[in-house]
Amino acid sequence: MSVEEFDLHNEKGEEEGATNSSLIDSGKVSRPRRIALFVEPSPFSYVSGYKNRFQNFIKYLREMGDEVMVVTTHKGLPEEFHGAKLIGSKSFPCPYYQKVPLSLALSPRIISEVAQFKPDIIHASSPGIMVFGALIIAKLLSVPIVMSYHTHVPVYIPRYTFSWLVKPMWWVIKFLHTAADLTLVPSAAIGRELQAAKVTAANRIRLWNKGVDSDSFHPRYRSDEMRLRLSNGEPEKPLIVHVGRLGFEKSLDFIKRIMDNLPEVRIAFIGDGPYREELEKMFEGMPAVFTGMLGGEELSQAYASGDVFVMPSESETLGLVVLEAMSSGIPVVGARAGGIPDIIPAEQEGKTGYLYNPGDLDDCLSKLKPLLFDKEFREQMGKAARKETEKYDWKAATHNIRNQQYNAAIWFWRKKRAQLLRPFQWLTKRIFASPAVNYR
Numbered sequence: 001m002s003v004e005e006f007d008l009h010n011e012k013g014e015e016e017g018a019t020n021s022s023l024i025d026s027g028k029v030s031r032p033r034r035i036a037l038f039v040e041p042s043p044f045s046y047v048s049g050y051k052n053r054f055q056n057f058i059k060y061l062r063e064m065g066d067e068v069m070v071v072t073t074h075k076g077l078p079e080e081f082h083g084a085k086l087i088g089s090k091s092f093p094c095p096y097y098q099k100v101p102l103s104l105a106l107s108p109r110i111i112s113e114v115a116q117f118k119p120d121i122i123h124a125s126s127p128g129i130m131v132f133g134a135l136i137i138a139k140l141l142s143v144p145i146v147m148s149y150h151t152h153v154p155v156y157i158p159r160y161t162f163s164w165l166v167k168p169m170w171w172v173i174k175f176l177h178t179a180a181d182l183t184l185v186p187s188a189a190i191g192r193e194l195q196a197a198k199v200t201a202a203n204r205i206r207l208w209n210k211g212v213d214s215d216s217f218h219p220r221y222r223s224d225e226m227r228l229r230l231s232n233g234e235p236e237k238p239l240i241v242h243v244g245r246l247g248f249e250k251s252l253d254f255i256k257r258i259m260d261n262l263p264e265v266r267i268a269f270i271g272d273g274p275y276r277e278e279l280e281k282m283f284e285g286m287p288a289v290f291t292g293m294l295g296g297e298e299l300s301q302a303y304a305s306g307d308v309f310v311m312p313s314e315s316e317t318l319g320l321v322v323l324e325a326m327s328s329g330i331p332v333v334g335a336r337a338g339g340i341p342d343i344i345p346a347e348q349e350g351k352t353g354y355l356y357n358p359g360d361l362d363d364c365l366s367k368l369k370p371l372l373f374d375k376e377f378r379e380q381m382g383k384a385a386r387k388e389t390e391k392y393d394w395k396a397a398t399h400n401i402r403n404q405q406y407n408a409a410i411w412f413w414r415k416k417r418a419q420l421l422r423p424f425q426w427l428t429k430r431i432f433a434s435p436a437v438n439y440r
Contacts, residue, residue, distance in 0.1 A: 040130035045076025144413035187339030219329030241306030246273030303328035
């Protein structure tokens with residue numbers, strides 16, 4: 001199934017499958033709305049795959065005339081961001097992942113701030129703790145709620161805690177998304193998993209189209225100085241780059257197996273995270289560079305100055321760093337898992353990038369070596385990757401959410417409310433019906 005085919009709301013014959021075309025019209029631009037976003041962890045300070053997604057989303061919602069309130073964890077909250085109203089909520093560390101800040105966002109102060117804002121719709125990131133606060137506030141204020149699914153927690157649980165918690169976690173996810181009016185997913189693969197788990201009705205799962213800032217991530221940022229830094233002073237050697245949060249769940253130990261077979265190759269890890277110290281010990285004595293967090297033009301240079309981007313993670317809901325690497329003009333070799341095949345579909349393999357079977361070292365090396373040692377082939381694939389990503393635009397993705405998916409959520413919310421009120425309306429008519437008048 002392709003990404004485009006995943007929009008299940010077009011299915012016919014289901015009781016809830018059809019929606020009101022006067023409200024959900026792809027050609028119609030919705031009036032400006034008041035949108036309250038509950039995002040946990042913070043899209044301003046926490047290094048995560050959805051940071052760029054939410055920052056661009058807020059930016060373009062504001063450009064399109066919407067009033068935006070962002071409720072998020074308090075640390076690192078900027079004073080201003082594109083005119084959005086920013087509300088910080090006191091946070092606490094996740095018990096099994098101390099660097100992830102969590103918050104319920106249900107204090108009287110926050111409830112009052114959101115109530116005074118008078119949102120037309122609430123949009124919360126899921127799963128997490130804050131999504132519960134967002135759900136309660138949405139019910140208190142009687143407004144539609146959209147949940148976007150960004151972290152595939154059931155996959156992470158066995159790696160950080162106890163496997164028996166996976167099933168209860170699915171129960172929690174199902175509870176949350178059944179209560180939501182609409183669920184947004186970053187990739188068709190994740191949408192299919194949620195649908196298979198019967199997390200919510202199939203026609204209430206919609207795709208949040210992928211996007212990339214093709215101006216910030218561009219081949220023109222290739223830098224000899226940055227390449228010298230990333231290769232530890234050996235810029236003539238083939239260079240693998242990896243950008244992202246350094247977490248145990250990212251399967252980064254697989255890169256060690258790759259490097260054991262490619263002694264002439266250099267590797268640069270751009271990013272930080274709880275697994276960094278262990279990784280540095282793992283790569284001790286090897287040609288590996290750990291830059292820590294980079295941002296702005298330095299990050300753009302780091303992408304564009306590598307030869308190949310390797311993505312071993314098997315748990316990505318999408319993998320925005322893959323898009324950023326492709327936009328920077330370097331080919332990607334990634335695991336055929338999670339949302340990555342949505343970025344490099346079967347018909348594009350060998351043209352815009354390569355996928356390998358998860359954990360299969362021989363398969364990975366067979367695709368990686370030609371790119372590392374054949375400059376002409378590498379540059380050809382890099383150009384094709386760049387051309388492909390030019391199709392994806394955050395502004396278009398935002399336009400789709402505010403003018404189609406939010407409309408769908410409002411329609412479902414109105415329908416649900418009408419169904420809940422129907423018994424009371426029937427009872428009222430029975431009790432207060434005017435007695436028949438006998439004119440005899």
